[in-house]
Amino acid sequence: DAKTTQPNSMESNEEEPVHLPCNHSTISGTDYIHWYRQLPSQGPEYVIHGLTSNVNNRMASLAIAEDRKSSTLILHRATLRDAAVYYCILRDRDYKLSFGAGTTVTVRA
Amino acid sequence: GAGVSQSPRYKVAKRGQDVALRCDPISGHVSLFWYQQALGQGPEFLTYFQNEAQLDKSGLPSDRFFAERPEGSVSTLKIQRTQQEDSAVYLCASSLAGMANTEAFFGQGTRLTVV
Secondary structure (H helix, E strand, C coil): CCCCECCCEEEEECCCCEEEEEECCCCCCCCEEEEEEECCCCCCEEEEEECCCCEECCCCEEEECCCCCEEEEEECCCCHHHCEEEEEEEECCCCCCCCCCCEEEEEEC | CCCCEEECCEEEECCCCCEEEEEECCCCCCEEEEEEECCCCCCEEEEEEECCEEEECCCCCCCCEEEECCCCCCEEEEECCCCHHHCEEEEEEEECCCCCCCCCEECCCEEEEEC
16 A cells, blocks of 8 residues: 555644645555545544645645645634544555544644 | 444443444445544554455454445444454445545444453
8 A cells, every 4th residue: 555644643723724744755646645534433534535636625625746745635724623633545446545543633722 | 314324333242242233334335344443543444345245355353353245235244252352443434436536434433342
């Protein structure tokens, strides 16, 4: 499985943006970059995914570097409900999602 | 229902007991996955079904673990002769197809405690 590297934790203030980095230097040309998050006592929840171009949806934005060796998940205005573990995952023809340790995001009121 | 449903939400088993965990995927979803999540860690892949066919069971930790999806919808994960190290949250996920650009929907999980 292609590997990703994320910081263990990040803190943010409520209503401020959060930028979550992910390094994936061994990414292949057909790997999609997926982000999931897991709130306490819940199953993982899909956030966003992309291949080459930046992507936006109602939850977040995904900025992908031109060489695709890194990406950043952007939460535009953090709320207390965004406190969770965020996982950056590469997914190719392999159907399974391979989770790492993720980044624990804490949001301060 | 609108999402993936798992039952029971909590299960306490005595060591050596057999348990069965149920997953109801989203209707029409072809792909179904089971994951195991130990406390403080990310989910670990156990097995994958495409309809009723179990295409990958490489993550099952031992032959005490068995999964089935006989009619291509509901799936059951069975653990025989449970051990303390089996204590974890077991997550089920489904998706329309097992392709790289599709999203997976997860259930809330079953927390298994072996005492």
